Amino acid sequence: xxxxxxxxxxxxxxxxxxxxxxxxxxxxxxxxxxxxxxxxxxxxxxxxxxxxxxxxxxxxxxxxxxxxxxxxxxxxxxxxxxxxxxxxxxxxxxxxxxxxxxxxxxxxxxxxxxxxxxxxxxxxxxxxxxxxxxxxxxxxxxxxxxxxxxxxxxxxxxxxxxxxxxxxxx
Numbered sequence: 001x002x003x004x005x006x007x008x009x010x011x012x013x014x015x016x017x018x019x020x021x022x023x024x025x026x027x028x029x030x031x032x033x034x035x036x037x038x039x040x041x042x043x044x045x046x047x048x049x050x051x052x053x054x055x056x057x058x059x060x061x062x063x064x065x066x067x068x069x070x071x072x073x074x075x076x077x078x079x080x081x082x083x084x085x086x087x088x089x090x091x092x093x094x095x096x097x098x099x100x101x102x103x104x105x106x107x108x109x110x111x112x113x114x115x116x117x118x119x120x121x122x123x124x125x126x127x128x129x130x131x132x133x134x135x136x137x138x139x140x141x142x143x144x145x146x147x148x149x150x151x152x153x154x155x156x157x158x159x160x161x162x163x164x165x166x167x168x169x170x
Contacts, residue, residue, distance in 0.1 A: 033105070034105050036107045044084060061095075063088065083156075086146045
């Protein structure tokens with residue numbers, strides 16, 4: 001705890017554990033917008049964010065609620081599952097391309113980067129939709145998990161119908 005006159009306090013978001021400024025600076029040096037993926041208790045949120053000196057600018061955004069309302073995701077299905085994360089990333093990439101952005105850098109924040117996670121399912125959706133994001137092929141979930149075969153057969157049909165609705169809307 002820095003309290004003396006020769007000591008400096010850390011940033012508030014650093015002490016509360018919300019921001020890793022070292023990782024953020026490495027992401028910002030690239031100059032490309034960040035594809036931010038956050039998994040909450042109820043949904044997956046995907047945003048395309050550009051840096052500005054007075055605050056970050058959100059260029060495009062979508063989440064699980066928009067997936068359900070705009071694109072017809074089933075009401076009984078989870079909006080934070082692997083297939084929902086894939087569809088949310090797919091929708092973000094289509095929105096970003098519509099806004100004139102074709103490349104980004106993945107920003108997962110403080111989430112653990114384990115293979116096959118929901119964050120990387122969203123990344124797979126972005127890549128499949130045509131957004132240029134640097135990645136490795138071995139981090140993606142399997143095709144069965146992306147399609148929702150591990151949950152229910154009806155989810156597999158919902159993923160395909162949602163993808164077509166996203167492509168028609170954008």
